[in-house]
Amino acid sequence: MNDQDSLHQQPLTEHLAELRSCLIxxxxxAAIGFTLAYSFIQPVADWFFAPLVQVMPAQKSLIFISYQEGFFFYLKLALVAGVLIASPVIFYQFWRFVAPGLYQHEKQALLPFTVVSSFCFLGGAAFGYLVIFPPTFRFLLGYSSSFLEPMPAVSEYFSLALFLLIAFGMIFELxxxxxxxxxxxxxxxxxxxxxxxYAVLIAFIVxxxxxxxxxxxxxxxxxxxxxxxxxxxxxxxxxxxxxxLAVIEDAGNVR
Incomplete structure (x- = not known):
């Protein structure tokens, strides 16, 4: 019996235990990253707000409309920053569970997949922040006028910015x-x-x-x-x- 066959015959409980280990x-x-990010949360917040602040009218600032909104914003921002800091570890655990868990002979590819995945995700997020954020918020604020005053809320900016960061991070994983x-x-x-x-068409649809x-x-x-x-x-x-891998697996089964 080859490694691939024995691997497929592992009990479900072992796979669940492996998943639990990766999640923990x-x-x-992520918790360590959260702690580090929260220790420097004000510089992180200044960096996070910079694309919008740069295109906002003079003497304008973001607002929060409930007492707890500002507090929870800093917590959520620290959590997102913590996940970004921990992303190499998270990707390592993902590939440790998915790739080697299914294909024993591909363990040597674990570290390269981790490095490239982390680089692509962080590179995509950086592309969104540096290239997409400025023209996007400049366009959205361009509708202000003498009777239409922009008053962006912290929660709305956070939701939109987070969506764009995740979207570009995932896109760069292609x-x-x-x-x-x-x-x-x-x-x-x-x-x-x-x-x-078809890929070009789908790209423009996305x-x-x-x-x-x-x-x-x-x-x-x-x-x-x-x-x-x-x-x-x-x-x-x-x-x-x-x-x-399918060809390798078939060859192993023939042997």
Missing amino acids: ISLIA PVFMVFLAKLGKVDAPFLVKNRK AAVVTPTPDPVNQFLMAGPLVVLYEISIIAVRFFVKKP
Whole structure:
């Protein structure tokens, strides 16, 4: 019996125990990150508000409309920052459970997947913050006038900013996801090339849905990276996936 067969025959309780271990370690890492972030919460908040403050009219500021809203905002911001700080550990635990848990001979790919996943997610969040935030909030505040005064609330800004950070972080995971699918034998480089035109169409549809503004500039700023990431996915699949795991597994079963 090969490693793959014995692995598939592991009891469900062992898989659940492994999942529990990964979750506990991830939560501990997030808690440590939360503590570190909350220790420097004011500089973190200044950094978080900067894209909106830079485009707001002079002498204007954000507001909160309930007594506890400001307090809970700082807690939520520290939690988000803590998860970002702990993201390498969280991704490591994810790949430790998903990839090696299913394919024993792929354990050597655990660290590279962790590093690349963390880099892509944080890079996507940074792209959203540095490139998307300024034109987005400039556009949204552009509707102010003498009788229409912008008074953005802390909770609304937090929700929109968090959504954009997560969206771009996940979008930038596309090459990692495609390489993982290719290793499972679900896709390959010729398949991705053949369906390139559909990928471009889907990229612009996703941009139209996710982008909070209807102007074509911001939509292109999201669709453009998606198309580029798809091309990077094709190159990554060609370079890193020499033989799908499904083929390796079939060969092992034959032996």
